[in-house]
Amino acid sequence: MDLEAERASYEYVDAFATVATAAFERYAAAKHRDNVVDFGDLIALANHFLGQLDADARREFGFFAAGAPDGPDGYVMVDEFQDTNADQWRVVRALAAPDPDAVDTTNLFVVGDDKQSIYRFRGADVSVFGDADAALAAANERAGVAADQPPLTTNFRTLPEPLHAINGLFDRVFPQAGAAASDPTHEWAATDDDGSVAAFEAASEPLASARRSTTGDGDRVDPTVEYMPVPVDAAQQADLLGDGHHLREERREDGNALEAKAVATRVATLLSDGTAVFEAVDDDHPEYERLAHGDEDVPVERIRTLEPDDVAILLSSRGGLDQYERELRDLDVPYTVIKGAGLFDSPEVTTLVNLLRVLVDPTNDRALYGLLRSPMFGRTDDALARLAATRDSDGSLWSALQAADHEEWVAIAADLRRFRGYAGASESEEYDRVATWSALLTRVLDETGFLATVGTDERGEKAVANVDEFRSRLRAFSEDGVHSLAEVLDRIERRADSDARDAEANVVQFDHGDGGGGGVNLLTIHESKGMEYEVVVVPKLGRDFQAASGPRLAGSVEFERVGDGDGGRVPLFGIAGPDPADPYTDTSTVAREVARERRRAEERAEQKRLLYVAATRARDHLILSGQHTGGSDEYPAGLEAPDPENATTWRDWVQAVVFDGVGCPGDDDAATVVDGLRTDGMYERVLPYERAGAAEAGRIAVRLPPATVSYEPSETTVELGLDEFVDGVTVDGPTVLELSPSTCTALEQGRRCWSDTATGSSRSTRTQRPTDGRRQRVGSDLHPGWTPADCLRRTPPPAV
Numbered sequence: 001m002d003l004e005a006e007r008a009s010y011e012y013v014d015a016f017a018t019v020a021t022a023a024f025e026r027y028a029a030a031k032h033r034d035n036v037v038d039f040g041d042l043i044a045l046a047n048h049f050l051g052q053l054d055a056d057a058r059r060e061f062g063f064f065a066a067g068a069p070d071g072p073d074g075y076v077m078v079d080e081f082q083d084t085n086a087d088q089w090r091v092v093r094a095l096a097a098p099d100p101d102a103v104d105t106t107n108l109f110v111v112g113d114d115k116q117s118i119y120r121f122r123g124a125d126v127s128v129f130g131d132a133d134a135a136l137a138a139a140n141e142r143a144g145v146a147a148d149q150p151p152l153t154t155n156f157r158t159l160p161e162p163l164h165a166i167n168g169l170f171d172r173v174f175p176q177a178g179a180a181a182s183d184p185t186h187e188w189a190a191t192d193d194d195g196s197v198a199a200f201e202a203a204s205e206p207l208a209s210a211r212r213s214t215t216g217d218g219d220r221v222d223p224t225v226e227y228m229p230v231p232v233d234a235a236q237q238a239d240l241l242g243d244g245h246h247l248r249e250e251r252r253e254d255g256n257a258l259e260a261k262a263v264a265t266r267v268a269t270l271l272s273d274g275t276a277v278f279e280a281v282d283d284d285h286p287e288y289e290r291l292a293h294g295d296e297d298v299p300v301e302r303i304r305t306l307e308p309d310d311v312a313i314l315l316s317s318r319g320g321l322d323q324y325e326r327e328l329r330d331l332d333v334p335y336t337v338i339k340g341a342g343l344f345d346s347p348e349v350t351t352l353v354n355l356l357r358v359l360v361d362p363t364n365d366r367a368l369y370g371l372l373r374s375p376m377f378g379r380t381d382d383a384l385a386r387l388a389a390t391r392d393s394d395g396s397l398w399s400a401l402q403a404a405d406h407e408e409w410v411a412i413a414a415d416l417r418r419f420r421g422y423a424g425a426s427e428s429e430e431y432d433r434v435a436t437w438s439a440l441l442t443r444v445l446d447e448t449g450f451l452a453t454v455g456t457d458e459r460g461e462k463a464v465a466n467v468d469e470f471r472s473r474l475r476a477f478s479e480d481g482v483h484s485l486a487e488v489l490d491r492i493e494r495r496a497d498s499d500a501r502d503a504e505a506n507v508v509q510f511d512h513g514d515g516g517g518g519g520v521n522l523l524t525i526h527e528s529k530g531m532e533y534e535v536v537v538v539p540k541l542g543r544d545f546q547a548a549s550g551p552r553l554a555g556s557v558e559f560e561r562v563g564d565g566d567g568g569r570v571p572l573f574g575i576a577g578p579d580p581a582d583p584y585t586d587t588s589t590v591a592r593e594v595a596r597e598r599r600r601a602e603e604r605a606e607q608k609r610l611l612y613v614a615a616t617r618a619r620d621h622l623i624l625s626g627q628h629t630g631g632s633d634e635y636p637a638g639l640e641a642p643d644p645e646n647a648t649t650w651r652d653w654v655q656a657v658v659f660d661g662v663g664c665p666g667d668d669d670a671a672t673v674v675d676g677l678r679t680d681g682m683y684e685r686v687l688p689y690e691r692a693g694a695a696e697a698g699r700i701a702v703r704l705p706p707a708t709v710s711y712e713p714s715e716t717t718v719e720l721g722l723d724e725f726v727d728g729v730t731v732d733g734p735t736v737l738e739l740s741p742s743t744c745t746a747l748e749q750g751r752r753c754w755s756d757t758a759t760g761s762s763r764s765t766r767t768q769r770p771t772d773g774r775r776q777r778v779g780s781d782l783h784p785g786w787t788p789a790d791c792l793r794r795t796p797p798p799a800v
């Protein structure tokens with residue numbers, strides 16, 4: 001410790017504390033003034049309120065004290081308890097019994113899995129789980145009731161093979177309960193001062209599967225459980241993938257794009273191979289008896305072929321999601337982004353919509369404000385306030401803008417007048433009108449340099465893609481014959497509304513797939529909590545989780561709640577101060593180092609749980625993938641060696657287990673694995689573990705990305721019966737079309753679909769627009785006046 005540096009930091013700490021206190025006071029005063037509370041207040045106030053109730057009040061409110069002589073019988077049940085923090089746990093205790101400081105009731109029931117605690121970022125504290133467990137056991141004992149706190153170790157979700165693989169993998173990733181210091185899993189966990197594994201590290205707990213991989217009469221599903229390494233480095237690719245592999249033709253500088261392609265290809269392969277999956281059947285199913293196992297605890301299931309909807313790709317964050325969209329789209333695999341931030345919520349599209357609003361109605365002040373302060377014109381709020389101050393009492397911001405003589409406003413006013421001219425919204429004849437709305441957008445983008453502006457910020461690629469998407473929607477409006485700009489705007493606003501409603505309903509919001517609703521599910525791991533899919537793919541095991549999280553406060557300040565050595569937590573604040581030897585540089589204080597180390601250790605433990613949540617969403621098949629870069633001359637194939645003790649990626653743990661066989665008997669080291677990959681394209685790792693005192697083992701295949709794929713979406717024949725209802729219209733096209741399931745959905749949603757008059761098949765994606773004379777739009781091309789949905793429902797549109 002550099003005492004001088006600690007001393008020098010004092011002024012900074014003091015200054016920061018003064019600012020923080022002032023900010024906190026103002027925040028509290030603002031909440032008081034506006035009569036609002038924040039999330040923290042909700043919990044604190046609930047605790048305060050409950051703490052003030054006497055026995056009569058508790059009875060009146062119906063708060064529970066089962067077992068207490070003066071209380072009504074009632075029980076408190078909490079699910080997902082692993083994501084509770086100390087304050088919330090106190091609310092639960094205060095609800096259950098008058099004295100929250102003592103857990104002395106038997107009316108409290110909590111369920112949770114400490115291996116699935118993944119909400120640290122919003123205040124969950126997994127160490128509460130262990131405290132609560134102990135407190136409840138003690139309370140049961142005191143009350144003389146049989147301590148019934150069964151571990152729930154039967155899993156009804158996952159087939160035995162993938163569950164064994166998950167058991168074997170996480171038996172190493174998580175520390176063993178009470179692991180000895182020599183146990184490798186102990187080395188991978190954070191420890192307390194006495195060397196024991198820290199309370200925030202969840203322990204391994206292998207589960208038993210209640211499912212069977214065969215039906216009662218012996219048909220089977222062969223689960224795929226694999227780790228797919230994606231070599232990024234050119235030499236590794238040459239070594240492992242061999243000649244002619246499609247990944248070798250990709251741009252290697254973007255490893256994420258390469259991995260997305262590998263994953264999309266793997267998913268397409270599973271689909272085109274007709275991979276078998278199970279589906280539960282009810283007891284009224286005609287084949288129930290044949291499929292049943294004669295053991296009523298085993299779910300009865302039938303085998304069917306994998307559909308895109310059965311697959312989920314689980315991402316740790318939304319960053320890079322568009323790469324997965326692009327690769328799936330390229331392979332023609334339908335997909336859906338669950339609960340994505342909508343196109344119309346994105347800042348760049350909001351700007352463009354505001355522009356259209358202003359072109360339609362320049363006196364729309366709100367739209368004009370939004371437009372002027374957007375990156376398109378980049379005016380500050382201060383400048384806008386000054387402009388607004390020049391308005392006549394009933395004048396609009398637009399009139400103030402037109403009258404302004406400051407040069408920054410003169411140029412903008414001229415731009416907007418010109419754009420209105422292009423749109424045909426101005427009286428003036430001096431501007432060329434555009435032929436289509438997308439051409440208008442292109443011209444505005446060219447003249448303002450908007451794409452370059454939004455393309456360079458941190459989410460630039462996504463922003464540019466959103467603008468492109470918006471432009472293609474405008475193009476579709478022109479093709480649909482939407483003529484006036486007001487009509488275009490009306491359509492956009494209706495579409496944005498329905499997107500927003502979808503988001504609230506927590507269903508599919510934004511899809512780029514083959515028509516909407518359905519297809520491979522793309523979602524974050526947090527969103528997948530509580531869900532399950534026949535096939536789960538967890539990519540990006542090589543993502544650096546330390547880079548992604550960072551300190552809570554930007555810059556050089558660390559803030560953490562650390563253990564007080566007494567089961568509680570105290571806030572610790574750490575800052576960098578000036579270096580006494582060189583006032584131009586900063587040096588860290590002890591408090592900052594401690595807070596950072598603690599944060600990293602807790603984040604690492606949380607990352608183990610996040611990977612566990614992701615992997616345990618799988619029902620039948622599980623695929624993990626991760627990029628491998630070059631790094632080590634000693635490690636086989638020049639791959640980077642894993643560092644499980646100081647893991648910065650999931651791959652550090654998974655690679656150590658599946659390549660190096662950490663904790664696995666036998667001498668099959670990473671070199672053997674890499675040899676297997678070179679010669680067979682795969683290697684199988686056996687992962688032994690113990691469950692309920694008995695030896696068991698899981699198997700996980702290390703398999704290189706597939707070299708080629710051909711995927712054809714399955715087709716369904718739907719009789720459109722086009723001429724059944726339309727009198728006097730000659731149908732120039734087939735009356736029976738081959739429709740893919742997602743095309744049917746698309747038609748139902750009134751989206752555009754195309755029929756191929758040569759093959760009689762149809763597609764609904766924008767990418768499948770007719771390129772030759774053979775294709776016709778299902779709906780209006782075939783039947784003027786019909787919407788696609790009319791075609792599918794076979795009902796004629798209302799007479800006009």
Ligand SMILES: Nc1ncnc2c1ncn2[C@@H]1O[C@H](COP(=O)(O)OP(=O)(O)OP(=O)(O)O)[C@@H](O)[C@H]1O
Binds near residue numbers: 155156299529
């Ligand atoms: N007794 C049972 N018999 C048959 N199937 C069951 C049984 N209990 C649960 N399942 C099935 O097992 C799957 C997982 O159950 P559930 O979602 O309740 O588990 P969970 O413990 O909440 O899982 P997680 O916490 O991992 O999300 C579901 O498909 C559910 O229908």
